[in-house]
Amino acid sequence: MISKKNSFTALSLASLLALAGCAGESPDDSGSETDSGSGDGTQISFIHWRGEDKAVFDDIIAQFEDEFPDIDVEMNIYPSEQYQATGQRMLTDGSTGDVFTSFPGAQFEAIASAGFFEDLSGEDFVGNFDENLITVGEKDGQQLALPYQLVFNMPVYNKGMFDELGLEVPKSWTEFQEMADTLLENDIVPIAFPGADIGPNQFMNSMMMNNAPDEDIFTKLQSGEESLTNEWWVKTLEDFQLLEQKGYIQPDALGTSQDSAMAMVANEEAAMLATGSYHMASLLGLNPDLELDLMAPITVEESEAQYEGINTATFMLAVNSKSEKKEQAKEFIRFLSRPEIASQYANETGQHLTVNGVEYESEVLQNTAYWIDERTTRFQPRFLITNAQIEAAVLSSIENVLGGAEPMEAAEEAQQIVDENRE
Amino acid sequence: MKISKMIYLFFIPGLLLYSIFFIYPTISALFYSFTDWDGLSDAYQFVGTGNYERALTGDTIFRKTVGNNLKFMLVVVILQTIVALAFALIVLKNTKTNLFLRALYFFPTILSSVSVAFIWSFIYDPSLGILNQILELLGLDVLRQNWLGNADIAIYSLAITQVWFHAGQMLIIFVAGLQAIPEDLYEVAKIEGASKWQTFRKVTWPLLAPSATIVIAYTTIQSFKAFDLVFAMTGGGPNNSTQIIATYIFDVAFRSYNFGYASSISVLFMIIIAAITFLQFKALRSDRISY
Amino acid sequence: MLFRKFSLIIYALLILIPLVMVALTSLKTLQETFRDPLGLPDDGFQWSNYSAIFQEQTMAGYFMNSSIVTLFSVVLTLFFASMIAFGITRMNNWIGNLLFGLFTLGMMVPAQVNMVPLYSLMLDLDLTNSLLGLILVNIAVTLPIAVFILTGFMKTLPRELFEASTIDGAGNWQIYMKIALPLSLPSLSATAIFLFVMHWNDLLYPLLFITDNAYKTLPLALLEFQGEYSTNYPMLFTGVILASAPMVIAYVFLQRFFVAGMTAGAVKG
Numbered sequence: 001m002i003s004k005k006n007s008f009t010a011l012s013l014a015s016l017l018a019l020a021g022c023a024g025e026s027p028d029d030s031g032s033e034t035d036s037g038s039g040d041g042t043q044i045s046f047i048h049w050r051g052e053d054k055a056v057f058d059d060i061i062a063q064f065e066d067e068f069p070d071i072d073v074e075m076n077i078y079p080s081e082q083y084q085a086t087g088q089r090m091l092t093d094g095s096t097g098d099v100f101t102s103f104p105g106a107q108f109e110a111i112a113s114a115g116f117f118e119d120l121s122g123e124d125f126v127g128n129f130d131e132n133l134i135t136v137g138e139k140d141g142q143q144l145a146l147p148y149q150l151v152f153n154m155p156v157y158n159k160g161m162f163d164e165l166g167l168e169v170p171k172s173w174t175e176f177q178e179m180a181d182t183l184l185e186n187d188i189v190p191i192a193f194p195g196a197d198i199g200p201n202q203f204m205n206s207m208m209m210n211n212a213p214d215e216d217i218f219t220k221l222q223s224g225e226e227s228l229t230n231e232w233w234v235k236t237l238e239d240f241q242l243l244e245q246k247g248y249i250q251p252d253a254l255g256t257s258q259d260s261a262m263a264m265v266a267n268e269e270a271a272m273l274a275t276g277s278y279h280m281a282s283l284l285g286l287n288p289d290l291e292l293d294l295m296a297p298i299t300v301e302e303s304e305a306q307y308e309g310i311n312t313a314t315f316m317l318a319v320n321s322k323s324e325k326k327e328q329a330k331e332f333i334r335f336l337s338r339p340e341i342a343s344q345y346a347n348e349t350g351q352h353l354t355v356n357g358v359e360y361e362s363e364v365l366q367n368t369a370y371w372i373d374e375r376t377t378r379f380q381p382r383f384l385i386t387n388a389q390i391e392a393a394v395l396s397s398i399e400n401v402l403g404g405a406e407p408m409e410a411a412e413e414a415q416q417i418v419d420e421n422r423e
Numbered sequence: 424m425k426i427s428k429m430i431y432l433f434f435i436p437g438l439l440l441y442s443i444f445f446i447y448p449t450i451s452a453l454f455y456s457f458t459d460w461d462g463l464s465d466a467y468q469f470v471g472t473g474n475y476e477r478a479l480t481g482d483t484i485f486r487k488t489v490g491n492n493l494k495f496m497l498v499v500v501i502l503q504t505i506v507a508l509a510f511a512l513i514v515l516k517n518t519k520t521n522l523f524l525r526a527l528y529f530f531p532t533i534l535s536s537v538s539v540a541f542i543w544s545f546i547y548d549p550s551l552g553i554l555n556q557i558l559e560l561l562g563l564d565v566l567r568q569n570w571l572g573n574a575d576i577a578i579y580s581l582a583i584t585q586v587w588f589h590a591g592q593m594l595i596i597f598v599a600g601l602q603a604i605p606e607d608l609y610e611v612a613k614i615e616g617a618s619k620w621q622t623f624r625k626v627t628w629p630l631l632a633p634s635a636t637i638v639i640a641y642t643t644i645q646s647f648k649a650f651d652l653v654f655a656m657t658g659g660g661p662n663n664s665t666q667i668i669a670t671y672i673f674d675v676a677f678r679s680y681n682f683g684y685a686s687s688i689s690v691l692f693m694i695i696i697a698a699i700t701f702l703q704f705k706a707l708r709s710d711r712i713s714y
Numbered sequence: 715m716l717f718r719k720f721s722l723i724i725y726a727l728l729i730l731i732p733l734v735m736v737a738l739t740s741l742k743t744l745q746e747t748f749r750d751p752l753g754l755p756d757d758g759f760q761w762s763n764y765s766a767i768f769q770e771q772t773m774a775g776y777f778m779n780s781s782i783v784t785l786f787s788v789v790l791t792l793f794f795a796s797m798i799a800f801g802i803t804r805m806n807n808w809i810g811n812l813l814f815g816l817f818t819l820g821m822m823v824p825a826q827v828n829m830v831p832l833y834s835l836m837l838d839l840d841l842t843n844s845l846l847g848l849i850l851v852n853i854a855v856t857l858p859i860a861v862f863i864l865t866g867f868m869k870t871l872p873r874e875l876f877e878a879s880t881i882d883g884a885g886n887w888q889i890y891m892k893i894a895l896p897l898s899l900p901s902l903s904a905t906a907i908f909l910f911v912m913h914w915n916d917l918l919y920p921l922l923f924i925t926d927n928a929y930k931t932l933p934l935a936l937l938e939f940q941g942e943y944s945t946n947y948p949m950l951f952t953g954v955i956l957a958s959a960p961m962v963i964a965y966v967f968l969q970r971f972f973v974a975g976m977t978a979g980a981v982k983g
Contacts, residue, residue, distance in 0.1 A: 429886055430801050430804055430886055431801070433798060433800060433801035433804075433886070434813065436794050436797070437794035437795060437857055438798070438813075440794070440850060441854050441858075443854070444855070445823075445854040445855060445857075445858075446820075447835065448829075448831035448832040448835060449820075449827065449828045451828070452827045452828050452830070452831055455831075506725075510721075510725060513718055513721070513722060514722070524722060524726065526966065527726055527729055528725060528726075528729065529907075530962070533911050533915075533958055533961040533962065534915070535915035535933055535936070535957070537933070537936065538957075541947070545735070545947070546732060546735075551748075553732075553735060587728065587729075591729075592907075592908065592911075595904055596904055599867075599901055602900065603867075603900065633866050633867070634866070636866065637863055640862075641862075641863075647824075650824070650826065651917070668824075669824050672826045672827065673826050676826060676830070682830060685826070686827060689826070692822075693822045693823060693824075696822040697822055
């Protein structure tokens with residue numbers, strides 16, 4: 001027993017010593033993370049949630065640091081849920097997130113009311129952005145944030161497959177159903193719907209855009225003037241029910257994640273992906289032969305349709321008002337808004353941007369660029385819900401209907417939660 | 424027996440760290456539960472017991488999360504304890520095979536919860552997933568399910584994942600407890616001609632009670648705090664059917680920016696866990712005395 | 715007997731199948747993963763995921779940080795918790811019970827609650843972006859579970875052992891070092907494994923307190939494989955395997971230790 005005890009003590013001692021050794025070394029390697037060269041300039045922190053953009057940002061930052069040797073940019077990326085939880089927390093003392101990003105909607109409102117946005121109105125680089133697309137970053141006449149990406153939150157469809165089957169883009173709800181029936185006859189799932197994650201929050205936008213053309217509908221819902229049990233939302237839920245009952249979306253849709261919905265479209269088992277333009281690049285990565293375009297379901301008669309699609313200006317760049325390095329932070333945003341840098345970002349990430357003069361090189365970006373100014377799109381209605389609990393209730397009612405509940409019943413259940421959470 | 428006052432010195436380092444980095448922030452949270460703080464700005468106002476009243480009387484989702492949590496807890500506690508104890512008894516002796524098996528059964532525990540969530544989302548996927556494909560191979564098509572997408576069963580699917588994740592850990596505690604039981608007690612039982620079941624009831628179980636208490640209490644608490652898994656696998660959906668209190672607190676605090684209200688839910692959450700754990704302690708202790 | 719063997723094999727398969735799936739996925743391309751998630755890779759095993767991760771220089775630093783934080787946290791938590799458990803067992807009165815209750819309550823506090831005040835505190839103490847800060851928080855957060863387990867076990871030790879030594883004139887410190895610790899070896903090892911797992915995999919606190927790449931730990935690094943709109947599963951699973959490898963090795967090592975502790979107990983019994 002004694003020898004056992006001694007071996008325990010010896011082991012603990014040994015590990016402590018080993019630890020002490022490691023710990024002694026650690027402070028020295030703090031320099032190793034700067035692959036940028038210079039090192040002794042001002043360091044600014046840039047935080048965002050786009051893990052897929054790491055490589056292109058690394059490259060852009062390297063160019064920036066070459067041109068501005070006095071500024072080092074340290075980038076930190078968090079998945080979007082974590083970003084919500086900890087991102088803003090880090091803004092509170094100004095040490096992190098000299099340049100940060102924000103979603104429009106609830107997050108933008110909360111950060112604005114906490115006063116973390118530096119007013120960017122009047123900065124020269126604001127002029128590099130399309131003025132119609134950046135209004136979402138405005139509040140009380142101040143330009144608090146500059147959206148960088150322009151996303152179309154509406155289904156991506158396999159244009160090649162449509163051409164082959166002689167299908168046209170439907171202009172009304174009746175035509176949409178006819179199109180879906182044709183696809184079903186050809187053993188193709190019309191819509192791959194990732195109900196387990198982003199499906200409901202993306203698809204609700206195009207499903208409701210013409211059922212409730214009033215852009216203030218959610219403001220009214222939050223103030224109590226409107227109710228989910230009214231025609232506009234119950235009809236939307238009925239449309240969802242129809243998609244499910246007729247098999248226009250794949251079976252077990254609520255268990256399908258965006259990755260496996262993407263796989264269905266990439267493998268040409270499904271014709272549409274009910275997410276958004278941001279998935280076009282990933283789909284082409286999985287199957288380079290696809291020919292893609294965007295299409296939103298028109299849920300009303302052709303004559304009543306006011307909108308053809310959904311847009312969101314997001315990934316809003318902002319400067320932390322508590323930062324001590326605001327000038328350097330602005331320099332970085334100015335750099336990102338240069339047309340040639342923006343073009344690089346756009347082409348390498350496969351995204352449309354809000355910056356003027358961007359040259360889209362890829363075929364898919366060129367072919368869908370007409371959505372930017374030739375089509376009537378509506379700003380993503382979901383982002384006009386500023387109360388996250390109310391947003392969750394709205395989305396839950398969709399899941400409830402897809403899970404088998406009656407639309408009216410689901411609407412009432414959700415309205416109850418809306419009422420509990422109204423200010 | 425008089426014990427030297429110096430015994431208090433044993434508490435100092437631990438208690439000091441615990442007070443600064445745990446008790447103090449927790450008490451701050453308790454304080455905020457009486458305010459409307461958004462978690463970001465400098466200003467807040469006192470709202471008295473308003474947050475508590477809202478949670479207890481006017482919050483449908485909170486009530487739903489408590490129910491979900493109880494379902495999840497019951498399944499996990501019962502299933503995990505039985506699996507861990509049964510297998511601990513089988514792999515108790517320190518043979519080579521048993522050592523290997525113990526290491527294997529423990530393996531999932533060393534994965535991070537985010538990894539486990541990824542793995543199991545992949546397994547449960549209705550079309551790509553391995554589970555439905557295996558069921559089809561075995562000709563058990565009837566059992567095919569939309570494991571995480573069906574609001575009626577999703578919470579149980581998560582419970583299974585939780586058991587897969589942690590049963591091995593509990594097994595280790597049982598093994599440690601069982602091995603602490605002196606061999607000679609078993610020999611006495613053998614000489615007296617006790618059956619296997621009698622030996623278990625009269626020798627093993629009473630001496631196992633301490634580790635059983637640990638396992639059950641810890642499993643209960645763990646099941647209430649299974650935040651990472653639920654958050655990463657279903658995010659509380661579909662239709663809040665897997666929303667548990669911990670994920671709801673997160674939503675309220677960080678998505679709705681209602682930190683004050685989230686704190687009051689957390690206080691209620693602590694009270695619920697404390698009550699359940701207390702009842703379990705009482706039950707297990709009286710069980711021990713009756714021998 | 716047959717039933718026993720059967721259940722052992724079933725349980726083993728339940729664990730092995732998902733792990734084999736993870737290993738296979740890490741050797742495929744992303745396209746293959748979605749085309750045929752369960753099949754063997756058609757174009758041969760893709761070791762490129764592994765070499766890609768190894769080429770990332772910072773990975774070695776993340777490993778080092780994780781090791782430092784985990785080892786210090788585990789050793790110190792065990793040390794402080796076993797002292798507290800010993801104190802509670804020795805006192806065996808209402809003060810001891812009160813302290814036990816204070817720690818047990820700590821297990822019930824959801825981390826989502828105190829993380830905001832804790833963050834402000836760490837800022838005030840200038841402990842963000844510091845491995846020391848992480849270690850201190852880790853100790854405070856896992857003390858409750860360690861005290862809980864160790865007290866449970868120490869209470870099962872025969873009291874006469876301690877009392878006899880007191881009569882011999884041994885002080886508390888000697889009793890703790892020479893009797894309580896060696897006899898608690900099985901539970902110490904079990905707790906060590908517990909703590910090891912928790913600290914190695916912890917994501918929440920590094921996420922909150924570390925933004926400087928020089929101090930990042932492995933779980934934080936894993937997050938980088940997760941994009942907003944798509945996840946690179948082969949890369950992610952490669953990361954999962956590499957991040958777990960040291961744990962497996964350590965567990966094999968601790969397991970042997972664990973058994974040694976058990977035999978020590980048996981000699982005494």
